[in-house]
Amino acid sequence: MDLLNPSIGLVVWMTISFVILMFLLRKFAWKPILTGIKSREDRIEQALASAKEAEERMAQLQSDNEKLLVEARKERDQMLKDARDARERLIAEAKGEAKEEAGRMIQQAREAIKNEQARVMTDLRNEVARLSVDIAEKILREKLEEGGKHEAIVERSLQEIRMN
Amino acid sequence: MKKAIISGLFGLVALLMNVTVYAAGDPGHEAMHEATHEVVEEFGTNEILHHISDDFGLHIGKLSIPLPVILYIPGEGWDVFSSNALHHADAHGLVHGKYLYHHGKLSVAKLDAEGHPMMDESGHPMEAMTEARLLNVGSDGVFYNFSVTKNVFGILLSFLILFLIFSTAAKGYKRREGKAPKGLQSFVEPLVVFVRDEIVKPSIGEKHYARFMPMMLSIFFFIWLNNLLGLIPFLGGLNVTGNIAVTFTLAVMVLAVQLVHGNKHFWGHIFWFPGVPVPVKLILLIIEFIGLFTKPFSLMIRLFANITAGHIIIMSIIGITFAYDAVVGHTVGVVTSLFSVAMFTLELLVAVIQAYIFTLLGSLMLGAAVEEHHHDASHEHAH
Numbered sequence: 001m002d003l004l005n006p007s008i009g010l011v012v013w014m015t016i017s018f019v020i021l022m023f024l025l026r027k028f029a030w031k032p033i034l035t036g037i038k039s040r041e042d043r044i045e046q047a048l049a050s051a052k053e054a055e056e057r058m059a060q061l062q063s064d065n066e067k068l069l070v071e072a073r074k075e076r077d078q079m080l081k082d083a084r085d086a087r088e089r090l091i092a093e094a095k096g097e098a099k100e101e102a103g104r105m106i107q108q109a110r111e112a113i114k115n116e117q118a119r120v121m122t123d124l125r126n127e128v129a130r131l132s133v134d135i136a137e138k139i140l141r142e143k144l145e146e147g148g149k150h151e152a153i154v155e156r157s158l159q160e161i162r163m164n
Numbered sequence: 165m166k167k168a169i170i171s172g173l174f175g176l177v178a179l180l181m182n183v184t185v186y187a188a189g190d191p192g193h194e195a196m197h198e199a200t201h202e203v204v205e206e207f208g209t210n211e212i213l214h215h216i217s218d219d220f221g222l223h224i225g226k227l228s229i230p231l232p233v234i235l236y237i238p239g240e241g242w243d244v245f246s247s248n249a250l251h252h253a254d255a256h257g258l259v260h261g262k263y264l265y266h267h268g269k270l271s272v273a274k275l276d277a278e279g280h281p282m283m284d285e286s287g288h289p290m291e292a293m294t295e296a297r298l299l300n301v302g303s304d305g306v307f308y309n310f311s312v313t314k315n316v317f318g319i320l321l322s323f324l325i326l327f328l329i330f331s332t333a334a335k336g337y338k339r340r341e342g343k344a345p346k347g348l349q350s351f352v353e354p355l356v357v358f359v360r361d362e363i364v365k366p367s368i369g370e371k372h373y374a375r376f377m378p379m380m381l382s383i384f385f386f387i388w389l390n391n392l393l394g395l396i397p398f399l400g401g402l403n404v405t406g407n408i409a410v411t412f413t414l415a416v417m418v419l420a421v422q423l424v425h426g427n428k429h430f431w432g433h434i435f436w437f438p439g440v441p442v443p444v445k446l447i448l449l450i451i452e453f454i455g456l457f458t459k460p461f462s463l464m465i466r467l468f469a470n471i472t473a474g475h476i477i478i479m480s481i482i483g484i485t486f487a488y489d490a491v492v493g494h495t496v497g498v499v500t501s502l503f504s505v506a507m508f509t510l511e512l513l514v515a516v517i518q519a520y521i522f523t524l525l526g527s528l529m530l531g532a533a534v535e536e537h538h539h540d541a542s543h544e545h546a547h
Contacts, residue, residue, distance in 0.1 A: 002269075003472075005297040006409035007218065009234075009309040013316045014413040018386070021323045026378035029330035033356055034377060036337025043342060 128161065210267075212479040215401045216472055218409075219268055219314040221247035222400040229400075231317055236308040237272065237293065247311070256281050257289050264289050271295070272307055298412070315410065318402040322389045330385070359384050359523065367527035372534040376527070379421065383414060384523040391471060391515030395478075395508065405518070406471035408464065415460035418526040426533040459529055463522055470518050474511045481507055 135157045142153060222229040230248040237243060243260075250265040257273075258281055259265050264273045272293035273281040281289040296306035312320075329348065336349035345353045364380045365373045390404040404410050432438060434456060437448040481504040488496035 002297065003217065004408055005299050006407075006412040007309060008296045008298065008301055008409075009311060010218065010313065010315055010407065010409035011298070011413050012310060013312075014319060014410050015417075017319055017323055018382070018413065018417065021326065021386075022379060022382045024327060025330055025382050028327070029334045030356075030378040030381050032334035032337045033330070033352065034360070034374075036334075036341070037353060037357060037360075040342065 132157075132161075211483060212476055214268060215479055216403050216406055216475050217268060218407060219401075220250055220270065220311060222314055222317055224400050225398050231312045231314070233270075234310040234312065235270075236310060238307065264291060269295075270309065298409075314400055314402065315404050315407050317400070318390065318393060318404040319410070321402075322386060322393060322404065326382075326385055326389060355385075356381060363520065363523050364527050367524060368531040368534065369536070371536070372531075375425075376421070376530050379417075380523050380527055380530075383418075383526060384519050387414070387467065387522055388516055388519035391518060392512075394471060394475065395511055395515065403471070403475055405467055406475055408468045411464040411468040414467070414522070415464040418463065418529055419457070419460040422529045422533045425530065427535075429535060430533045459525070463525055467518055467522050470514060474507075474514055478504060478507045478511060 135154070139153050139157075220233055221231050228248075228251075230246045233243075233245050233247050233250070235243045245260060250259055250263075250270070253259050253265060254261075257264060257266070259270075261279060262273055262275065264271045264281070271291040274290040274292040276282050284290050293305050293307045294300075295309045296302075300306055330352060333348045333352035336346060340346065340349075344350075359381055360373075360377060363384070364377055367373075368376055387405055390402070390410075393399065393402045394404065394406060396402075434452040435449055437445050437452065440448065481500050485497045485500040485504065488500065
């Protein structure tokens with residue numbers, strides 16, 4: 001059966017040409033194709049990995065931002081609180097000082113009034129003394145003029161002074 | 165014997181058609197049966213056998229393209245002539261005064277002292293030498309046929325096509341490095357990636373597969389392309405992968421590579437199977453040793469038989485179209501034409517499946533040869 005019995009010539013042709021083809025294809029086709037595919041696959045894998053990394057970094061950045069925002073907000077609240085405290089303290093301080101100042105001024109006024117009073121009293125006393133002298137003078141002069149009436153005048157003057 | 169098989173197959177299909185006609189109640193079916201037998205011989209068996217066998221010269225339609233006939237005759241040396249000469253035999257049936265060419269078979273004639281061919285009792289010229297084939301190589305009475313036959317032409321044509329397609333596609337990777345594939349490149353790339361990721365890598369393993377990629381890619385595309393070339397009508401009836409010499413060579417190459425790359429683990433499993441008692445080791449030695457050769461043998465037969473069978477069936481159905489066209493009329497021809505379309509479609513599928521199977525099983529053979537020793541622990545326990 002020739003159909004099932006390989007022809008020697010065809011085996012030789014096939015062997016030689018297939019080996020040649022295999023080497024030619026390896027050099028001019030399979031190597032460039034396989035390395036091309038491999039390097040592209042590597043690049044794609046790398047690109048995917050770096051994309052994922054970028055995504056992660058992005059997420060990291062976002063969470064950082066959020067953290068910063070929270071911190072900033074907290075800081076702002078703190079500052080506001082501080083400012084409010086400071087204002088209250090200042091107001092309280094100012095109030096205290098004002099009160100003190102007012103007290104002191106009242107004190108001064110009181111002292112001034114006392115001084116004035118003392119001076120007025122002194123003036124009054126002097127005036128009284130002068131008036132007394134004047135009166136005494138008048139009395140003396142009337143006694144000298146009318147004799148006897150001056151006692152009533154002294155009496156009355158003294159009465160008046162006492163009433164004052 | 166092969167003739168008997170093919171006429172049997174052809175006859176069976178013809179019989180089925182007959183039954184159909186008989187059921188229709190044709191009174192003349194007896195006479196038609198006679199006529200059918202004649203056309204079976206004419207359109208069927210001979211034509212089919214001629215198609216699936218190798219041939220000197222290429223016949224594209226009615227055009228006959230001569231190819232060189234290259235012969236080596238032990239004791240006489242080389243002889244080269246055009247295959248056209250084979251069609252111009254002299255009155256004695258001789259070509260070039262010493263060759264006999266009958267039914268596509270070339271032989272060296274037995275000549276008497278005057279240079280005339282010697283005839284046997286039935287009046288046929290006697291053969292002195294027949295073509296050397298694998299089972300009679302080196303014996304007396306053989307000559308060696310290194311002609312560029314139909315199949316050698318097919319092999320060279322397919323090599324040219326393969327080289328043009330894949331070297332062109334490969335240029336794309338240099339010219340447009342790092343860019344998406346384009347044109348022929350994007351046709352070739354999924355196929356190459358398929359062979360790599362679905363066939364070779366899983367069978368051989370991540371570590372060693374790269375070494376065998378060029379061989380397995382070449383085998384896959386060679387088989388696929390030739391399966392397809394064999395399906396193109398009127399292209400000289402190429403039947404490269406349906407020729408046992410071609411599948412034999414491919415299988416032997418895979419075996420050779422397997423034996424060359426076989427590691428200690430591989431040989432250990434063949435000659436001294438680990439983990440079993442000594443008598444079993446001896447039995448396994450015989451079984452494994454035979455198994456070494458049955459695998460490539462099945463590779464050879466599987467591809468050859470599938471492609472040849474496909475060609476025979478298609479040719480049979482086409483033959484029936486003509487046979488019944490001559491005997492019954494055009495109606496049956498329409499039906500059988502539809503059959504042949506279905507068969508052609510099936511064969512397109514078979515073309516790629518057989519390429520896939522050959523590459524897959526070849527890869528598994530190579531994978532077994534380079535498999536790493538990872539059953540160490542279990543073997544040690546078994547000892």
